[in-house]
Amino acid sequence: MKQWVKKSERSGMKHAVNETPDRCPHNARPRFLITIDTEGDNLWSSPQAISTRNAKFLPRFQSLCEGYGLKPTYLTNFEMATCPDFQEFGRDILKRGTGEIGMHLHAWNSPPLIPLTPDDGKHHPYLIEYPPNIMREKITFMTGLLEDTFGVKMVSHRAGKWSFNETYAQILLEKEYQVDCSVTPHVSWQHVLGDPDQSGGTDYSHFPETAYMVDPEDIRQSGNSPLLEVPVTICQEPRQKRVIEKIRGCFREGSLPWQALSRFFPSALWLRPNGRNLNTMLQILRQASEKKRDYVEFMLHSSELMPGGSARFRRHADIESLYETLEILFSTAHGTFKGATLAEYYREFCARHILDHATSTLSREHQGGTRSLE
Numbered sequence: 001m002k003q004w005v006k007k008s009e010r011s012g013m014k015h016a017v018n019e020t021p022d023r024c025p026h027n028a029r030p031r032f033l034i035t036i037d038t039e040g041d042n043l044w045s046s047p048q049a050i051s052t053r054n055a056k057f058l059p060r061f062q063s064l065c066e067g068y069g070l071k072p073t074y075l076t077n078f079e080m081a082t083c084p085d086f087q088e089f090g091r092d093i094l095k096r097g098t099g100e101i102g103m104h105l106h107a108w109n110s111p112p113l114i115p116l117t118p119d120d121g122k123h124h125p126y127l128i129e130y131p132p133n134i135m136r137e138k139i140t141f142m143t144g145l146l147e148d149t150f151g152v153k154m155v156s157h158r159a160g161k162w163s164f165n166e167t168y169a170q171i172l173l174e175k176e177y178q179v180d181c182s183v184t185p186h187v188s189w190q191h192v193l194g195d196p197d198q199s200g201g202t203d204y205s206h207f208p209e210t211a212y213m214v215d216p217e218d219i220r221q222s223g224n225s226p227l228l229e230v231p232v233t234i235c236q237e238p239r240q241k242r243v244i245e246k247i248r249g250c251f252r253e254g255s256l257p258w259q260a261l262s263r264f265f266p267s268a269l270w271l272r273p274n275g276r277n278l279n280t281m282l283q284i285l286r287q288a289s290e291k292k293r294d295y296v297e298f299m300l301h302s303s304e305l306m307p308g309g310s311a312r313f314r315r316h317a318d319i320e321s322l323y324e325t326l327e328i329l330f331s332t333a334h335g336t337f338k339g340a341t342l343a344e345y346y347r348e349f350c351a352r353h354i355l356d357h358a359t360s361t362l363s364r365e366h367q368g369g370t371r372s373l374e
Contacts, residue, residue, distance in 0.1 A: 030288065031295040031345050032337035033230065034065060034072040035181055037104055037158065038086065038302040040079045041309050046122055050109065054306040055085035061305050062089075064323070066098055068330040070339035075104035075158045075181075078111070080302070081145050090150055100341035102156030102179075105142050112137050117195050125194035126163040126201055132171075139171050156342040158182050162189050163201040169216045173227050179342045181297065183219075183231040185209045186268040207231065210293065211349060228346050233271040233296045235284055271298045275312055278325045282332060289336050295345060296337065298329075 038058075040050035058074075065072050074093075080086045093099035107127035108120040114134055117123045127135055143154050155178040159168065164182035172180060185208065189201025207220050211230045215223025269277075271284050288296045303309030307316045340348070 028294075029336065029338040030293055031340040031348070032070055032333050033295055033297040033340060033342060033345060034070055035158065035232070035297060035299045035342070036061075036072050036074045036302050037299065038074040038076040038080045039104065039106065040077075041303050041306065042311070043106075043124075043303070044311055046124070048121065050079050052079050052083040052086065054303040054309045055080065055083050055089060057306040057309075058086070058089055058302060060323075061326075062093060062099065064326060064330065065339070068334045068339070070330060070333075071099050071341045071344070073100040073102050073156055073342045074302070075102040075156065076146060077104045077106050077160065078109060078142065078145070081142070081149055087149060094150060094152060100156060100343055101146060101150050101152065101154075102158070102342060103142055103146055103154045103177075104158050104160060105138060106160040107138060110138050111141050117197075123194060123196060124161065125198075126161055127159065128163050128165045128168055128202070129195045129198045132167050135167060136171050136174075139175060143175050155179060155346070156181070161192070161194065161201060162187075162204075163194075164219060165202065166216055166219055169214055169219050169225075169227060173216060173225055177227060178346045179228050179230055180214070181230045181232065181342060183207050183229055184268075185231050185234050186236050187234060204231075209234070211295065211345075228349060230295070230297060230342060230345065232299050233284060233288070235269045235287060237267055237269060271296055272300060273304075273322055273325050273329075275318065275321065275325075278328060281325075281329055285329075285333055285336070294349075295340075296333075 040052050041054050090101050105127055108124050116125045146154050157177050157180050159182040162182055162184055184204050188203040188205050190203050193200050212222035214225050214227045214229045215221040216225050269280050271281055304313050307319050308314055313319055313322055
C-alpha cells in the first residue's frame with residue numbers, strides 16, 4: 001500500500017483529506033449525483049441466460065437527465081460492457097460529456113470464472129467472499145475491459161450486491177480508482193446470503209451518511225487515502241425505526257415476516273424510486289437542502305427502466321408512472337441542485353479540501369504571528 005501514500009503526498013492530498021466537510025460551501029449549489037447500476041435484465045430472477053435488452057431503454061432516461069442538466073454515472077458490469085447497444089450509448093455520452101462510465105462487478109459471472117458455490121448463478125456470491133487473489137484478478141479484468149472498450153480511465157466504482165471491505169478498497173487503490181459508492185448507511189446486508197457457507201453481505205448500519213476519504217484499514221473511518229467514499233443518500237426515520245425494530249425483533253432476521261416489515265415499513269429511506277415513494281424522495285431533497293449537504297446521490301438499476309426488467313416495474317404503465325415520478329423529482333431538484341458525475345464531484349471535493357486546509361493553515365499562522373507580537 002505504499003504506492004498510494006506516495007501519490008497522495010505528491011498531489012498535496014496527504015494533509016488535506018483528514019477532515020471531511022459534509023456541508024455545502026457558501027453560495028455553492030449542492031450536487032445531484034445519479035448512479036445507475038448498469039446490468040442485465042431482471043437479475044433478481046437469477047436467469048440462466050442473461051439478456052441486455054434494457055440497453056435500448058437508456059437513451060430515454062439520458063435525455064430526461066440532460067433536460068435538467070443532470071449527468072448520470074453508469075456503473076457497468078460484464079454483460080453490459082460487452083453489449084453492442086450499450087457500447088454505442090456509452091461512447092456517445094462520453095464524447096458529448098453528458099455522463100460517465102464506471103465499474104460495477106458481479107463476481108459470479110465476471111471473468112475469470114472460478115466456481116465458489118455448487119451453483120453460483122443461483123447463489124450470486126459476493127466478490128468479498130472470494131480469496132484476495134481472485135478478487136484482484138476479477139477487478140483487473142473488469143477494469144481493463146471497460147477501459148479498452150470505452151477508451152477512458154475507470155475512476156468510479158460500486159460493488160455488486162453492495163458488499164465492500166478493506167481488501168476490496170486496497171485493490172481499488174492499487175488500480176487507481178478515485179471514487180467508491182458502495183456504502184448504504186443504516187442498512188445491513190448480512191441477512192442476504194451469497195455463498196451459503198459464509199456470513200452474508202456488509203453491515204453498513206453505523207457508517208457515515210456523507211462523503212469521506214477512506215481509511216483502507218477500516219472502511220468505516222475517514223483516512224488519508226485518495227479513495228473517496230460517496231455513500232448513497234439514505235436517511236433514517238427515527239420514530240418509525242424504534243417501533244418497527246421492536247416488532248421486527250420478534251422475527252428471525254431474514255425470515256419472510258422480517259423481510260415484509262423491512263419492505264413495507266422501511267426505517268431507512270432511500271433516494272431511489274420504488275413506485276410509491278415520491279413524497280419521501282422530495283422530503284429527502286428538502287432535508288439535504290436544510291442541512292446544507294453538499295450532495296445527494298440517487299440510484300436506480302438500468303433494467304428498472306424497461307418493462308419487465310425488474311419486479312418493481314413490470315408493465316409499460318409502471319414505466320410511464322416511473323417517468324412521471326422522475327420528472328417531478330428532477331424538476332424539483334433543478335432549482336436547488338446541480339448535476340455532476342462522480343468523477344466531477346471527486347475533483348470538487350478534493351479541491352475544497354485543499355482550499356480548506358490552506359485557509360486553516362494561513363489562519364493558524366496569522367494567529368501565531370499575532371501572538372508573537374503581543
